[in-house]
Amino acid sequence: MRANQVPEQSLERRGEKQETSQLPSHAFCTGARFPASIHVHDVAGESSDLRHSLRTVMTLAGIKVVLFDLMGTCVDWKSSIVAALHDCPHALGLHPNDYEVLATDWRAGFFERILALSGQQSPDIDEIHRDVLNALLADRGVSEDDWDADVRARLVAAWHHQLPWPDSANGLRRISAKYPAVVLANGTTKLQLDIVRSAGIHFDALFSSKLLGYTKPDPRIYEKALEMLECAPTEAVMVAAHAYDLRAANKLGIRTIYVRRSTEDPTEDMDAVRHDVDFFVDGTIGDGLCEVAALLGC
CATH class of the missing domain: 1.10.150.240 (Putative phosphatase; domain 2)
Structure with missing residues (x-):
């Protein structure tokens, strides 16, 4: 899928309307379709591909930073x-x-x-x-x-010392070309440095629970990260393969993208997860972070 395409959506989209200024031009590509691996929560039910595309960019309009969980989300x-x-x-x-x-x-x-x-x-x-x-x-x-x-x-x-998912390096490269890409994960800064170096993936900053003083899903760790980034909750999107992480972020007003991985959330009901997050990307059948990049217009 080309970076200037919006993928086809097949789910509902949750949340309130956002401002449509600053919408990227690819939002209006009527020929674009969403693959089965990307789902958008939409309380209005089924919509045309164009309406889904518009809902996607309305939800993500105004984003200034992309927060990532690390272990399981970006590395195997x-x-x-x-x-x-x-x-x-x-x-x-x-x-x-x-x-x-x-x-x-x-x-x-x-x-x-x-x-x-x-x-x-x-x-x-x-x-x-x-x-x-x-x-x-x-x-x-x-x-x-x-x-x-x-x-x-x-x-x-x-x-x-961990291996990246096959889609991680390319997806992160595309995303970080447009937005600051920041790790927000439990652990130590030393652990995060070792993982990203061994995996050969790049982030603009690494925020560990040890550094910030709180452990996810404590809301204070998200608030502290946003404070350090001088970013409002609605200006951030959290990408993770753990539903508990995104539910906590959602409560603060942070946009959320769930990336399903084969190793993560084995006891979660995926239908419930789809309902609880803004976007659901099935990384077990799709291209994971590359599809996240497409959602973000990267």
């Missing part, structure tokens, strides 16, 4: 962690077939811990990853003699 943590597990010596007492399950459980355990800490001082994400890993290994009967401290530290460090 699962492939990286499974690869790190496979690199461990086979004599560590865990069958290789369990590596993918262990990686998934590790991520789920992290989310349980991080969501329980919302409203508290932001923790060190490496410590959370280490504690969750230790608990999971104990449950599997893997002792400290089997997997010593060095092995566990190496696995925790693997979260710092």
